[in-house]
Amino acid sequence: MSSVLIFDSEYPVSRAAISLIFSHFTPPTVRTLVKPNLLGGFECDRHVTTHPSLIQALVEYLEQAGIPLTVGDNPAGKKNLMERAKRAGIYQASKGYFEDISDGTKVTTRSNYFSELVVSRKVMESPYIVNVPKFKTHMQTIITGAVKNMFGILPGEEKSMVHCAARSLDQFSRALVDVYAIRPPHLNVMDAIMVMEGNGPSSGTPRHLGKILASDNGVELDAVMAYMMGLDPHEVPMLEYAHRQGLGAIDIDEIDIIGDIKKIPHFRVPSRTLVTVITPVSSRYYDFMAVKPTLNRNKCTRCYECVEKCPVSALQRNHYPRLNREKCVSCFCCVEICENQAMEVPSRARDLFNRLLKM
Template sequence: MKSIVAVTRAEGYDYPALRSSIYGLISTLGGWGRYVSPGERVLIKPNLLSARPPERGVTTHPSVVRAVAESLLDFGATVAVGDSPGGADKGVERVFRNTGMLEVAEKLGIGWVNFESSGTRVIPGDNGITLYITKAIERFDHIVSISKLKTHSLMLYTGAVKNLFGLAPGFRKTAYHKLYPLPTEFGKMLLAIYKHASVTLHFMDAIVGMEGNGPSSGDLRDVGLLLASADGIALDRVASHIIGIEEGRVITTRLADKKGLGNGKLENITVIGGELHDFVLDKPFKLPARLPERIIPSWLVKKLARFIWIRPAPLEEKCTRCGVCAKHCPVDAITMRGEKLPYYDYDKCITCLCCNELCPENAIAFEKSWLAKRLGR
């Protein structure tokens, strides 16, 4: 059976127009009555990567969350917003406040859920490894995900599937980066979470996306779209196609299609709201620096590791020595040295790029070996 992905244009975050676009998108999919019953409890899961304000384009815009939440409230559902954001060690409420989510919750009179204090639920991972996600989802009848369209330095692209990584509470995410350092391994872990989350409906904020070295230090790009689907794999395939990523390059989409977790090929997807080719950008997204693991097979990368590498490095002119990078490194490869730049032990570094994702100053750049530069051309 073909999956349905609804797409609509939305030129900005002005609330009245955006609200109309969201309500129209839901109507195109048949209305909330196809997915939710009045009185049921719905958890909205946005992308709250870090405590950045909405205009930085790093997180799901609060106006999109507000419109989706308001539509559910109008339908008669009970709604709350929750995530396990990056930098939660400094306070989850701080992240919710800085990203505008706390204001949305207060304005609508809905709750916000702290995944860090909700306990964990065990799910099976790949190769018999146990994974843990927040137990908070057990208090809800439905999860509605609202991802942000961005490139991703490790996974190439982040959308519906990657957004659910936020269901892993606190430093579990750090541990999973250590357990699954290569993109394919990490992708399998993401799909295990995706499978067990059983999201009812996926939305994507693609009004302003991020290209280049996303998910936090790339360049903002006006896209002017909103997407929604019950199939997150299909949504990711359509969104990645719109920004110019060829079929098969997004690891989670490719693996999920093979596993039958969703439809990852365009021939098995019906786009409603317009013709797909009309939504495709004239100029494709600029993609992140390519890790060796995405260029050649992982077994060969391991043999050539001395000669092919892309690694994070702090920028003198931007680094404030705040220590976020060192605090969140899953393998303790970064040492703070007072007023000096953070020291990276590259023998320990697993290139998970958590430091790049969470740096509040976008002060982590990428160094490439000569051979990596040649392969990345």
């Protein structure tokens, strides 16, 4: 039976913390892939990416146990991968085990949105995977944790294809679960020492929680995270669908929890309108109702990374990046990858104002 372990921890993460995890979950004896959340080249004190000290503690534990290992992720776009990993501190923390894992292999899937996908070869060939997500909100999918972090098993261009094939919140949430189900990780170790509330996964507000969560079931781990955020896990489309697919329990009473679980007081999650209004409607209405990103020119350095990474070419190179609202599918990849936080998610009122400006 799977379980979720919750315990206190701080940075730098100690070897004792990793030993505690492996006293509850069977440690790997075979080649292992450590999959952090390397969303982009964000400095670790911004708490967007998995903290390097957690990666380092895991790497040192596995290295001392004689386990062959690789550390790798597929952030949006392959360009400057090593530079981004260095800026996030994950490259240094990996102690020579960090690799480019973007080489892909075709995998047949059981999904309504795609019959096959290109998945990282390293992911498919690694007999044991340790998923190391961050405890964060997500303005499109409400939460991002263990399940969403496995979207990174797809090289960049493949992620764009999924965004185009599954456009509404409900569709995209199901597609994420379909990707997760290709290769569910054996162990999930979640960095919840500094978490993110508000408009995650990159523009939210860091907040101290001082916890590490670990589980051999990513769906149950995410359900615990959602509960701690003050959400009903059934309200999160990704979790509800994963549960219906038989991938894990999401009722807190049905999850074996080792440690104290408490709701975080006044934790800010993205607008509940997403959950209660947009989720049940079709992609056509979703397109109409969803807010679109807005540019803060004061922060923009005109690197045009967002233009290159937009999966539907809704951003054009101009004096500054220019948005085509009709083409935009509100995936917020541009907000995620902008390392200057120049792409923002506007309030609904501000979005309405932007919409009127275009008329």
